Amino acid sequence: MVRDPAADPAVDLRGVTKDYGGVGVFDLDLRVERGEVVGFLGPNGAGKSTTIRVVLDLVRPEAGTVRVLGLDPRAAGPQVRARLGFLPSDLAVWGRATARQALDHLARLRGGVDPAWTGELCRRLDVDLDRPLRTLSTGNRQKVGLVQALAHRPDLVVLDEPTMGLDPLVQQEVQRLLRETADEGRTVLLSSHTLSEVERVADRVAVLRRGRLVAVERVAALKQVAVRRVRAELDREPDAGAFRRLQGVRDVVVDGRRLEAVVEGHVDALVKELARSTVVSLDVEEADLEEVFLAMYAGDGRAAAGCGGGDGAAAPGHRAGAAR
Numbered sequence: 001m002v003r004d005p006a007a008d009p010a011v012d013l014r015g016v017t018k019d020y021g022g023v024g025v026f027d028l029d030l031r032v033e034r035g036e037v038v039g040f041l042g043p044n045g046a047g048k049s050t051t052i053r054v055v056l057d058l059v060r061p062e063a064g065t066v067r068v069l070g071l072d073p074r075a076a077g078p079q080v081r082a083r084l085g086f087l088p089s090d091l092a093v094w095g096r097a098t099a100r101q102a103l104d105h106l107a108r109l110r111g112g113v114d115p116a117w118t119g120e121l122c123r124r125l126d127v128d129l130d131r132p133l134r135t136l137s138t139g140n141r142q143k144v145g146l147v148q149a150l151a152h153r154p155d156l157v158v159l160d161e162p163t164m165g166l167d168p169l170v171q172q173e174v175q176r177l178l179r180e181t182a183d184e185g186r187t188v189l190l191s192s193h194t195l196s197e198v199e200r201v202a203d204r205v206a207v208l209r210r211g212r213l214v215a216v217e218r219v220a221a222l223k224q225v226a227v228r229r230v231r232a233e234l235d236r237e238p239d240a241g242a243f244r245r246l247q248g249v250r251d252v253v254v255d256g257r258r259l260e261a262v263v264e265g266h267v268d269a270l271v272k273e274l275a276r277s278t279v280v281s282l283d284v285e286e287a288d289l290e291e292v293f294l295a296m297y298a299g300d301g302r303a304a305a306g307c308g309g310g311d312g313a314a315a316p317g318h319r320a321g322a323a324r
């Protein structure tokens with residue numbers, strides 16, 4: 001039977017160890033399917049960049065197996081690299097060249113790059129094409145790095161801290177581009193320091209601590225247990241008791257025609273109860289998944305596996321073994 005290479009996972013790491021003398025990454029298992037966006041989270045030194053370098057074959061692990069798009073990146077280097085887009089965290093600057101010259105040069109080296117798509121990327125990210133790269137601000141240089149990572153429509157896009165230094169509107173545009181990439185069946189692996197960034201774009205988050213994968217969670221699963229504050233104003237005084245009886249609804253406070261409550265998981269039941277009256281205004285706060293993470297992985301007084309600072313204890317329950 002002929003194997004369908006498109007069915008192979010985008011990334012398959014098994015028991016990967018890169019030991020820099022007690023630091024690095026250890027016994028890492030992670031499988032990323034085609035069309036997924038997976039975000040690596042973890043504090044400084046957790047092993048995010050090292051893992052990314054292993055995937056790119058920039059660093060060779062002493063133990064474990066690495067498969068990228070079904071291939072061994074060590075044996076099939078050029079074949080794999082042609083299908084990869086990469087933004088390093090420490091993007092090298094290309095001297096006197098302008099972004100236009102640098103992107104043209106890279107496109108010629110790669111071949112098969114659609115100039116119209118590169119143009120669209122530059123427009124969407126508002127890239128300054130005509131000034132020497134070395135004179136660009138950090139954020140503007142980062143945008144050029146993003147364009148070169150996406151221009152050849154790679155099957156796997158690997159981005160080490162892609163939105164570092166970008167202003168919020170550009171960050172949102174990057175997130176849209178990454179979702180579009182995944183919607184086309186291509187795969188995105190990125191690293192970040194903040195869960196709030198990853199939750200907007202990723203299907204799953206993989207939390208690293210001291211070189212070990214301590215948790216892999218679906219963002220949707222986090223959202224299901226996430227806690228949101230809801231504020232509503234009705235045309236008449238709400239019946240506090242009816243709201244208190246709803247599952248997952250707590251801290252109900254009624255003040256005249258206003259109601260405030262905290263909802264765990266879906267807001268559906270609360271919204272339906274509200275809809276018995278005329279809803280004058282409704283405000284549902286965005287769930288803070290960082291809080292969920294902290295709650296899920298808080299353990300025995302040591303730092304939790306959230307994404308704030310500090311380093312931490314391995315999480316109970318969701319270990320790397322379940323990293324699928």
Ligand SMILES: Nc1ncnc2c1ncn2[C@@H]1O[C@H](COP(=O)(O)OP(=O)(O)OP(=O)(O)O)[C@@H](O)[C@H]1O
Nearest residue numbers: 020023024042043044045046047048049050051089
């Ligand atoms: N080439 C190297 N030589 C020695 N130690 C290294 C090397 N590369 C990484 N390390 C060590 O491996 C650990 C993981 O580093 P890594 O760069 O992967 O962390 P990170 O999660 O990307 O951190 P940051 O958030 O700061 O970018 C760190 O302790 C780092 O000092």
Ligand SMILES: [Mg+2]
Nearest residue numbers: 048049050089
């Ligand atoms: Mg890093």
